[in-house]
Amino acid sequence: MQPGQILGVTVQPGQEQAFRAAAAAAYRRGALFVDPFYFDPDVKRSRIEHADPETLDFVPPWYPARLLALAERNDARLAFAGVAVPNALAGLDPALAGRDQLPSLKEAGRVISERATNWCALPVPTRPWAELVYPGLDPEAAYERLWRDVWHILRLDEPDPAAAWDARSQELKRHATALDERRFDAIELRGEGTDLTVGLLPTSRWNGGAFETRSGVEHFPNLPTEEVFTSPDPLRADGHVTSTKPLVLRDGTILRGLRVRFEGGRAVEVDADENGAALRARLEVDDGATRLGELALVDRRGRVGPLETVFYETLLDENAASHLAFGHAFPFAAGEQEAGRVNESGIHIDFMVGSPELEVTGVTGAGERVPVLRRGDWEI
């Protein structure tokens, strides 16, 4: 937070106390205003159940106007992640549900790519989420346990959490630099149910840790963040992957056992043991949705993986394991001159393919194969 900034906060039911704490902290640091954006997945369910299907893509014009105004002013944004309503869209027609993309706004990708706002998505426990993660505990114990997990994952149990994140950020940046120096032409992912080669652009850059806005404000776009990631070549992905963690769509739909086959960069087969149709519906929103916008490598030194817990929340689960994402890429991760070649889409959906057994190998333009991750440790 910088003095004079507006702080926009996405808040879900059950996160009201965290919103109060964040708002008080922001005002103490000189915020001009703290503006909540309240989103309830249960209400989204009502809409899809009852509203005229032809209206489900309607977005009130003041939603993007707010986001673009925050971007124009170089303001700050917080998004409270976490499952407010488990499996909120269960049983609905996925094609209908896919028409309502809220709380995502199509303008968000551009705002992020332009590095207009210092923003952070971070997990805030809710009681229903705790019961989803820990169904065997009584509700109060589950809620306390999830808070303890999140507290640990966010390094809030360190004497100086900010310093701990700065140190981790430096580690991630070192690995990103090492990957950049190799200028790999492709990355191979090999493991159980996975054999995929993802092409990189000549200028693909690896990123990790803290970011800086165009106006020079350092921020962590995600907390936790344990990944080193890049924007791959959207025209080169071949092979198949099997997800190693459940995937929770932003509307609460939980996919298990996702399997995807890629040809020439496109996902040509998308199946899952549960709720594959919900993902397929979201992949139909635009041309770029079936192509890769992100390749992220996660070592075993983060705090999510060792908990060996499925959190049903991408922000946590993706930091447990290496992952890919359908949809929107980060132009800044491909260098200025190639920014136009990275993938474009209105969606960005991460799915986990990593595990300690996953072998990640870099392939140079000359065909040399260089071990990158083995048993979760960096080899370069």
Place this chain on the structure above:
Amino acid sequence: MQPGQILGVTVQPGQEQAFRAAAAAAYRRGALFVDPFYFDPDVKRSRIEHADPETLDFVPPWYPARLLALAERNDARLAFAGVAVPNALAGLDPALAGRDQLPSLKEAGRVISERATNWCALPVPTRPWAELVYPGLDPEAAYERLWRDVWHILRLDEPDPAAAWDARSQELKRHATALDERRFDAIELRGEGTDLTVGLLPTSRWNGGAFETRSGVEHFPNLPTEEVFTSPDPLRADGHVTSTKPLVLRDGTILRGLRVRFEGGRAVEVDADENGAALRARLEVDDGATRLGELALVDRRGRVGPLETVFYETLLDENAASHLAFGHAFPFAAGEQEAGRVNESGIHIDFMVGSPELEVTGVTGAGERVPVLRRGDWEI
């Protein structure tokens, strides 16, 4: 709710379940979209405590843009009343607190006067509110008791609540018509600590019950509504009044023992046993704030008064007793040709002066004095 309308809902912490219920009902009736406006008085307190005082009148431009867009589209609005944070601004400098008028928007008065939206303010219990109203009960019992009160007050315990409100609306309209036919020049209020004469405009019209928007949609602006009210002459109010109920400002500040002296329509002395300064600060926002925008008569046949409970919520307490309001008047309550003579202000603050003992008397232009309310019963 009409098919195709957006429903804007003002929601406070603790009212999340009611928001879900309202949203589901609206979508079942064909709403295009249900848009929450989340407001937390505790966050407002943080702002006033910590933010730069010079910025406290800042309102994000998308707040009025949203309201004016709803008005332009002739949409529907719900405002969940009720105390989310008791005495939220206790101990703060009232002059500072008065600079932040949110959640009120200065554009709201015009939107209401233009009858652009079908809107309804109605009480939704919260746990902190229940503990404020029933400090002697354990929290769960207090919460259940407040819900039972509100359920009764809203006539939801009637076999057909909508029919019950239609019937009450007809009663109120009959009394309003009788008052209109007398064309009183002034109304006298006489009771313990109160001796005030409020002038009316030649075209002041009395209103009550359901309203109709400019596009012909019938709606209850307030539920409950037990009042018959008009917009008085802002230049003629003389005498003094003592409030008969505590007054809760929208930010949660509770005033007790309010005493006001009027001269030539202006409140020239404003005192209270508790928190008078908070009201005085709000009355400084503009020229019209110290003049009367409303005179409302309440009989003893409503459901709030007989409960003999102080709810610390104007929407309930005002419907227990006859009342006045500082600030913005309703131009539609003064006839087309005199609409420009009613009071204008960015605020509208009701305060209760009624009781069964209050004698309300109409004074005709010829000086005839006609009993209007005696012992809470209509005499005309």
